[in-house]
Amino acid sequence: MKLYIGTTKGSGAMGHSLDKAARKPSYPVVVTLAAGAIFLSILDATVANLAVTDMRDSFPDASVTDLTWVISLYAIVFAAFLAPAGRLADVLGRRRLYIIGMGLFTATSLLCALAPGLPVLLVARALQGLGAAAMIPASLAVVLADVTPQRRGAAIGLWSAAASAAAAAGPILGGVLIDAVGWRSVFFINVPLGLALLAGIKVVRVPERTTHGLPDVFGTLFLAAGTALVVLGVTQGQEWQWADPRVLGCFAGGLVLLALALLRARTHPRPAIQTRLWRSRVFALANLVSFFFGAALYAWLLVGALFLVDVWGYSRMAAGLSMSPGAVLSALVAVLVGRSLSRRCPHLVVFFGTSALVGAALWLALTLSSHAALWSMWIPVGLLAGAGIGAVSTGLSSAAALSVEPADFAGATGLNMAVRQIGGALGIAVLAAILPAQTSSSPTPYSHVVFFICATAAVAGLLGLGLASRRGRPRPDTAPSTPVAAAAPVAGKGVEL
Secondary structure, three states: HHHHHHHHEOHHHHHHHHHHHHHOOOOEEEEEEHHHHHHHHHHHHHHHHHHHHHHHHHOOOOOHHHHHHHHHHHHHHHHHHHHHHHHHHHOOOEEEEHHHHHHHHHHHHHHHHOOOHHHHHHHHHHHHHHHHHHHHHHHHHHHHHHHHHHHHHHHHHHHHHHHHHHHHHHHHHHHHHHOOOOOOOOHHHHHHHHHHHHHHHOOOOOOOOOOOOOOHHHHHHHHHHHHHHHHHHHHHHHHHHHOOOOHHHHHHHHHHHHHHHHHHHOOOOOOOOHHHHHHOHHHHHHHHHHHHHHHHHHHHHHHHHHHHHOOOOOHHHHHHHHOOOHHHHHHHHHHHHHHHHHOOOOOHHHHHHHHHHHHHHHHHHHHOOOOOOOOHHHHHHHHHHHHHHHHHHHHHHHHHOOOOOHHHHHHHHHHHHHHHHHHHHHHHHHHHHHHOOOOOOOHHHHHHHHHHHHHHHHHHHHHHHHOOOOOOOOOOOOOOOOHHHHOOOOOOOOOOO
């Protein structure tokens, strides 16, 4: 007897549902793909900081200034294209942009590792930053489209944990790899990981919610170029001098281009940036908090590694291992916060998380000395700061997510991460301005940097109190089984996590 499936309307629907269920990837697979993408993206933004010194042996004709562009180019391109990439993910499809970004990132990582000269390395680093920028908004949007609303909070926590762990683990992994193998290894390690994630994304076979036509091309160029000029001015301000015409020109030109991008977005049928997202008070405030938190976070991560090496005389490997307890706790706290976070309490998570970071910064600033105190001071301070960083990362991501419709998650994530990167560039610029140009064994300038971290984290915490949501409980999704429905706007302004 032959069995025909799909000959009637009812049986066809059943066959479609069974086929869709068979193709739908498991929750761990989707979360791993998203977490892996942001881990690689953020890791590469920090891991190369320690490689510049070793690059001198490979490129003896390059000056220190030339070599610092290995770091700066990645950071500038990464920050510049986060917001446009988020919009592209909403238009072209999350999975498609994930594949494009991951493929570009993996290929250029290999090119960085094999670069025969500095010009090739710089071009590869710029393209690597472009690939990383594409992966971040696409990765979170993939998660939110493919998991049930009940699991979105935990997924955001894991995604944030990966970002937090990568930012903290960059100096650790970089120090270990460079001391053991050499600077090229920090780029080689991306290749097998990237290939594994590309293989994994093949199991995500879901309909994409896309629209016809690309976003405003000129608006996208204005947005990316404007962001790049602002970040360039902040990054090079110390070296070029803040009053230098080049720095002032970067700021002026960047602000003009950003203004043009916003003006075009208000009238263009397919804008490069969704200005309506900023009408949400919570989303706008989450971005402001992200700016100050990014400044504190990146300055904290870098000043710790520099202090251990320059003042206490640790090797890069020892410095990385000394920072690992805080990194591990940061990731654990991010996961725990994601599982338990209520949509009405991200303001408390952000406030108490930044309070922990402020407390750790004050403790460190007031007790820093040239005499090593690893177990009595450094490890406890690192654990306290790590707990705060993990909590704030998840709280901010959740606050931004709950303030927009699920269909706008990629664009909102790109904007939020771009603002955090700009804040991070400012934090590193302030660090460079405070620390002496030559290596110093005095802890005093490092204490000044930590006081700056304390101030910016405190501002982030106070602003974060405004993230309290006063909206009612949203209605549950009525059709969560279809990926398109999961990505489509739901009742209210957010989803209960």
